[in-house]
Amino acid sequence: MNELFSGNTASLNTTVAFALALTLSLVLKFWLASRQIRHVAQHRSAVPAAFAEKITLTAHQKAAEYTITKTRFGLLELSWGAAIAIAWTLLGGLSVLNQWLVSVMGHGIGQQVALLVAFMAIGSALDLPFTLYQTFVIEERFGFNKTSLKLWLQDFAKSLLLSALIGLPFITLVIWMMGATGPWWWLWVWGVWMGFNLLALLIYPTWIAPLFNKFQPLEDPQVKERVSQLMARCGFTSKGFFVMDGSKRSAHANAYFTGFGASKRVVFYDTLLAQLSPPEVDAVLAHELGHFKHKHVIKRIVSMFAISLLGFFALGWLSQQLWFYTGLGVLPNLGAPNDALALLLFMMVLPLLGTFMGPLFAQLSRKHEFEADAYAVAQTSGPALAGALLKLFEDNASTLTPDPVYVQFYYSHPPATERLGRILGTAH
Template structure:
């Protein structure tokens, strides 16, 4: 059985690397062609940034594979020898802390390189090493407290119930729902500062859009994203009464009010269409399949790894194999997500004006240095958003009519819209 597991994991890694190599080759060719959506220099830089991230991903995949082999051939046995083979909740929590600690130490250099080398050289990272250390310590403390509680509950379920896979699924799904409620108001403020959006025309317009969409939220907040990153973003977070609107301060700096309202209109489209519940349902389906499959593995597999199948080992093995199942599940989730993005674009354009949403998307892709083209197979596999060119064309934008080395007109972009799709001017 262990050989089958290794074979499946090997195929997963090979496919990951193959997709990355295909993406790198595609972008290397496309970045030298006529630029779209941004000036030539920025277009070339965006291509280089995408390639740098993908190359790092390939190295990470190799290390991930070596780490997997170490765990199944020696790591689990080594760790169980340290913490003991007693099937208790305390032993399971210690085992899982050790499992995560090893994985974190091995992958930490990639995170640091990605942030302080790649992101910083391309102008994204704004974090200082001190800020990174402080954030990391906060994350570790949260993990020890919250993760320890979840591990203890899950270990109790695995140890006490015959059909533990069903109980484990229900527990983790409940934790995911609770996390969506707690994250915006209790966890996110630990890392970032959130200040209420000042009274004024922008806030009034946002509140009016929310009323039209039927959204009641805890408030509209500005997050100090610029202290850590220069990317632009906005989101609606939370469930129930904990829902809040969050605007990155970087977004406020780069977009005008009409463009900002169009972006929020897009996000409101996700709320209006119930996309957050759809995403939770897809995640629930994934967890159910994962626990069912890994909950029915033969006990002989653990004997082949030289360990006693305690609750800690069982949970750690599930966590080790989750990326494989996630890789299989990804294309389906990506396909559904891309459909939802088109629908949200349609809603946002109706709420705030199609020309303003197009203008905002053009700024987002340029400021975030998002290379606008992708290998078709890679895109259909990984991308939760449709290619930006396809999104813009669906909104009526004609990229072939624009010289991207000249500044877009400040009065709007109607002259670059497909006339057959041009909305009535207000």
């Protein structure tokens, strides 16, 4: 009787803790979003003095409206996501789905894989209206969407096929390992997970990305010569310089240094090359090289290793606790594995922790961006980098006046004022 009472108490405590964490997360995110909307709206009538000569009032107001629209839409997505999380957990949705699949398929690895696939398929279907609205309404309204419904459907079909070809074997392997490798399964699965991620870094540039975009060798002789000299000066090598047809989907511009080891390659969006001068292209590339020079990529991979190890350890322990299931609205399988249920419940709980840890990771990311900027300035020039960033801020409709508290929680890149201030040596 005491054990039953203790179990019921633990289950109730889990329910209360989950509900409280979800509520606090929602309240915090709504408060931050309201601050961002209010702050941006209050400063939309005038371009900040530091940018008055470079950014027009029309562009500044467009950025404000774009930011406010996306933030408001984000609140709708947030509310919907919270409702879905409650439906899956406390209202018993996941338990019902699991029991139905057991009644159809019986217990076994096939049923567990089917549960994971069904959960992800249902989740994708529930999120689909938001994805479509974001692309074909919001992005379209502000002139950023360049994709057609046909192209979007083609991308969607390719993603599904890749998920089936890569994702299904992987999750099947994980479920099998959880049941076959004993009490230390979480360590073995962690090792496989890390290997999978490293393999993805190797194969993505040359095998996966070309399925969605065309990558043509950089042909502009002036730009090619400049970036070749920059790479040599910085002591970097790559598999080549490529131009990606990003303009067929979006007007947003970017450049990146992708891959790992021998598969590294430099990729420029065609929209970026159309907007920036050769010295500004140099500066943007130097910024990306700065991340490698400071070993930010390696540091993030190591951090991911450590954090995921803790996560898998926690999952290994929680998966053995009855209250973890019952407290989150799930009736576990009796006398049969619950590995898929444990994975799914953990996936729904983990983002709540991320909400409160987010500012730490965002601060670290902003620190890395400052370091990469400093490297770019040393290798090229401050005015060139500042000019490139100003164009990108304007072309991407990034607000110049974000709320400072919102920045601390969400911004992985420093806001324009701080970033350009440091680049040009005017920050205090």
